[in-house]
Amino acid sequence: MAEPTPSPLSASAATRWAGLAVLALGGIAWLPWMATPAVRYSLLGSAVVAAVWLGLLVRRRGASLSAQIVIRRPHWVQTIAHSSIYFYWGQYVDVVYQQVPLILSQVVFAYVLDLLVAWTRGRKWQIGFGPIPIIGSTNLFLWFHADVFYLQLAMVAAAFLSREFLRWRREGHDIHIFNPSGFGLSLASILVIATGTTEWTWGSTIATTLIHAPYMFEWIFAAGIVVQILFGVCLVTMTSALVVFLGGLLWFKATGDWYFENEHIPIAVFLGMHLLITDPVTSPRANGGKVLFGTLYGLAVFPLYSGLLSIGTPSFYDKLLQVPVLNLLVPVLERVGRHLRWPGWKLSPAKTNLLHVGLWGGAFAFMVGPLKHHPGQQPAYWAARCAQGIERSCHNMVLLYDGLCKRKVGDACVLLGDHFMEGKLIPGDETRAVYFYEQACQHGIARGCGMLALAHEDGRGGLSASPASAAIVRTRACELGDEAACVEQAARLVDGRGVPADPPGAARLLEGACRRGHAQACGILGFMLQRGQGIPVDLPRARTMYDEACRRGLEPACRQRDALGGP
Known part of the structure; x- marks a missing residue:
């Protein structure tokens, strides 16, 4: 690919642009989206350091500072590909668009760091899209929470510094060893795993919410195809x-049994295959090397997935940890890959790449159905296998129910609660x-509230016994349609067990439950009205309540209605 023609800037213009970049870094800290103290002070602190650093450079080197505008196609193509993922994903997951201001602040930080490092090392500052793909790909896989935003900036800094300082000569060219995004992500992942601070990140949310967009597999494939056609990395993917x-x-x-609980390829891993490991600079150039590189990446997913889960760590790091190791192996893979050539192959590299893209398109057309409709997406599948005593299936069942619960599928939360409470499977x-x-x-979910009320009542699951808290939750369960909760709460309000006696309140609770079709609530309210139990006697209304209960199949209520007589 031909190098683009640079547009040089004068020293004064370059210095002005650098100053504006530093001012922008400090200025964005005051935007409303940066109000979290850790975010604001991280950006302000970075801006102060950058201003001092830039001032020293200008004072010492002055007119020798230079810059040039260079727009490279790989950078803007990757920027568009990454942006398309954020756009589509954010249509279905609110937190993605909420994260956009923080991502943009990292872009500004990256430009400032890029210019300072370039000038410190006596090079021209290359102004283009270069920093954006690094930020884009990094944030597709890992965000730190806003209250530790400085760690996000540290991860970005590690990515850029690795590109600048960790270099080697390969095939006569001085290039960086590591995929910058992969290096920063891998380093951050290792530190987070070692310190047990995964909860400081959005990693699990990212890995589990990509699938919320119904056509995300197809979207990732389409975004990746553009990169593969232009840059010849299809074999890796x-x-x-x-x-x-x-x-x-x-x-x-x-x-x-299925290796992954509900996907043939975890969707975040699929994303990594398209938009993380396909950096043409840090992956093999020869086709044989690309095959080996992609094969090793895929093989590494299996032990990483199981190994992470075995130590109680979320599995989403399984697409990140192997990337720097593979980058280090590139020269070896290149040498071995040269022996994997097809004898007599006559197609040009460009046409060969198009053939690879066509083969990948055909393979994906076959795979996409199973990718989107895995048997393990049905909780009953894992529950049935778990009941047969297959331990891994029990683990997968828990993971699947947990994922559904996080997606606000309340019934999954209840089922998982039941399994943990019963302790059978x-x-x-x-x-x-x-x-x-x-x-x-x-x-x-009414039953969830009902079971929570019992836990408050009995002081189970780490809760202190609190009849008052139980009453509040039980009332909520009744309102949601839990008949047993309605009856139990009404009984406690009548006799004052654990809560202040309130027979009229009990009557209102039962009346609401009766209107929702709860036969027993109708019958008990009829009894209270007949006997004047804390409320005035009202025989006609009592008969009406008995009649409602009778029509809903409560046989004793039929007898009580008949005993009262009347029309």
């Missing part, structure tokens, strides 16, 4: 995807059971 897809099928054939854990019942209640 195709081989890595086929290795994971076919490896999962072979595992199922051998064991009768999986080890019992009352604390986790109560957590999932609470999630279910928040998502509007």
Whole structure:
């Protein structure tokens, strides 16, 4: 690919642009989206350091500072590809668009760091799209929470510094060893795993919400195809995807169980295959080397996935940790790959790449159905296998229910709570059971509120026994349609057990439940009206309540209605 023609800037113009970049870094800290103290002070602190650094450079080198505008096609194409993913993903996951201001602030930080490092090392500042793809690909896989935003900037700094200082000569060219995004992501992942601070990141959210966009597999494929056609990296993506897809099928054939709980290829791994490991500078150039590079990436996913889960760490790091290692192996893969040439092959590299893209398109057309409709997406599949005593299936069942619960599928929260409370298929854990019942209640599931009320009543799952808290939650369960909760709460309001006596309140609770079709609530309210139990006697209304209960199949209410007589 021909190098673009640069447009040089004078020293004074370059200095002005650099000053504006530093001012922008400090200025964006005052935008409303940067109000979190850690975000604001991280940006302001970076701006102060950058201003001092730039001032020293101008004072010492002055007129020797230079810059040029260079627009390279790989950079703007990758920028468009990354942006398209954010756009489509954000249509279905609100937190993505909420993260955009923080991503843009990292872009400004990256430009400032890029110019300072270039001038410190006596090079021209290359002004173009270069920093944007690094930020774009980094943020497709890992965000730190706003209250530790300085760690996000540190990860970005590690990516850029690795590009500048970790270099070697390969095939006569001085190039960076590591994929910058991959290096920063891998380093951050190692530190987070080692310190047990995954909860400081949005990593799990990213990995589990990509699939919320219904055509995300197709979208990633389309974005990746553009990169593959232009830059000849299709073999890397195709081989890595086929290795994971076919490896999962072979595992199922051998064991009768799926390796990944609900996907043939985890969608975040699929994203990494297209827009993380396809940096043409840090991957092999020869086709044989590309095949080996993609194969090793795909193979590494399997032990990383299982290994991370075995130490109690989320599996989403399985697409990140191997990237720098593979970058280091590129010279070896190139040498071995040269022996994998097809004898007598006559197509030009460009036409060969188009052939690869066509083959990958055909393979994806075959794969996309299974990718989107995996048997493991049905919780009943894993529950049935778990009931057969297959431990891995029990683990996958928990992961799937947990993912559904996080997506606000309240019934999944209840089922997971039940499993942890019963301790039959999986080890019992009352604390986790109560957590999932609470999630279910928040998502509007009556039974979740009912079970949470029992936990408050009995002081289970780490809760202190609190009849008052139980009453509040039980009332919520009743409002959501839990008949047993309505009856229990009404009984407590009548006799004052654990709560102040309030027979009229009990009557209102029962009346609401009766209107929602709860036969027992109608019958009990009829009894209260007949006997004047804390409320005035009202025999006609009592008969009406008995009649409602009778029509809903409560036989004792029929007898009570008949005993009262009347029309």
